Amino acid sequence: MPAAAAGLLLAILLAVSYGAKSIPLPEVWAAIFRFDADDEAHQIIRNLRLPRALGAAVTGMAFGAAGALMQGVTRNPLADTGILGVNAGAAFVVALAFAFLPGLSYFNLILLSFTGAALATLFIVMLGSATPGGLSSLKLTIAGAVAAALLHSFSTGVAIYYGLSQDLAFWYAGGVAGVRWSHLKLLAPIVIVTLAWSVSMGRSITFLSLGDESAVNLGVRAGRIRVLAMTAAVLLAGSSVSVAGAVGFVGLVAPHVARRLVSVDYRLIIPMSALLGGTLLELADIASRMVSPPREFAIGAMVALVGVPFFLYLARKEGRSL
Template sequence: MFAAVSLGAKGMSLGTVWTAVVQYDPGLTTHQIIHELRLPRVIGAAAIGGAFAVAGALMQGVTRNPLADAGVLGINAGATLVVALSFAFMPNIPYSGLMALSFLGAVLSTLLIFALGAAAPGGLTPLRLTVAGAVVAAMLHSLSSGVAIYYNLSQDLAFWYAGGVSGVKWMHLKLLVPIILLTIAGASLLGKSISLVSLGEEAASNLGVRTQRVRWMAITAAVILAGISVSAVGAIGFVGLVIPHIARKLVGVDYRRIIPTSALLGAVLLVLADLCARMVNPPKELAIGVMVALVGVPFFLYLARQEGRSL
């Protein structure tokens, strides 16, 4: 995070960064750049990276689907559609209202995905959940594009499609960070139960776990994390897909360790992705979603191939 704050179109020493943090002088231009632009951006990237990663870990654990992720399953698409509608019909909506509506969109898309997946004969399976998510995501993205074109919002929504943390300010962090930290803490308390659910519903039930209750609590936490993250930085995909797999390789299959490890690794990934997006062609920036996709797409194809072999 200190490297991300110090590097950019205008390079600064770590000493300058430290002084700006502990002894902020609003009269110095370097301190203003650090305090008003780079610090909230980097803190936002860390918080939201952790949120996306934990959301993915929760979805993978309770659905027993290694391809589950808020982006892949279409949850982000629901939040993005509501953001597009908000821009069209409520252009002056406050940030807190936008977050609430984004969360509502994520909830509705989640319910639709699970309803479609469970409607087929044989009930909900990991493969059907992935297919339902892909279908719903395609539909919602099409609707978002239609709203953007009809109401001339293409330029405004370009940020949300590509994703980026450049617009994160201190006023956003005051609302975002407490919600993200409290939700991740609550999800960590479910770690033992999610570990048992990930072994199979019958085994978990025999051990006294209320599987349906745990599943819906975990999905609710994932939807909160994904919904508020999309409202802040747009629909950045693949963080929740890649990071939980790396966490499992490092700490094993116990979700009491996977959840906090995913939060840390997700924060690292998004901070690095944002730094790379700023450093590729300064002072211009690439979309952070592009940098994450360079890692996420090959990893998704690899997982899909492994999953196809297991089927």
């Protein structure tokens, strides 16, 4: 755990140090610890690069923890807020807000994003449960993929009809270039409190991941914990989508790596997934700036370069076990 925290801190420092304008490392440190408002380089570091780097870390942590929660309570190794359509639900409602409520405050945008994520989750669970035999991991994944494709199509239609395609294109693909301190002041407390809440449920989620019957025998109220954990995951994903866009695969990759590094105890898996998710999104943001400077690549596409092969590997592995 300390090594993962150190890795995230190092990634943040790298993100702050690298940019279109070349700034010597001593100047970067000076801007962070001895800020001079009259220095242009200090202004770039303090007002642009630092909030961007922290934004990538916080949203990555949220996506990573949300994926761990969903995988734990659904016992679905393919669960991720992006793959299951939760991010797409939040993105669709945000697209509607851009079309019908321009100039909406960021706080209200977070509320709408959370609402969209919650409604998408409810729709996916109902869709997966409607088939004979009830809800299963495979049906949940298929229902999520269907919902994600449907909601993405709706978002694209809204963007084209209302002339928002250019405004939404980069945001929908994912990016943290527009993160400012005002965003972090709202986002960071939500993520930190929800992460702490999630870790407090870690013991119950560990039992739940072993199966409902085992959890009930150990005194866990399975239905209640599942609802609370899914609520926490939706809150983490919804608030993060409002900042970084519909970034997928972070919540898929981070929990699997976390389980390799720590035990099966979700009191450790959740914080480790958060740290690894923050590091992954931070490195993806750095890579997005290095592909073709000074232009930037979509951060969601950079994560997908790792996430898609990982998803295919897991899907093939799960297919063999069925």
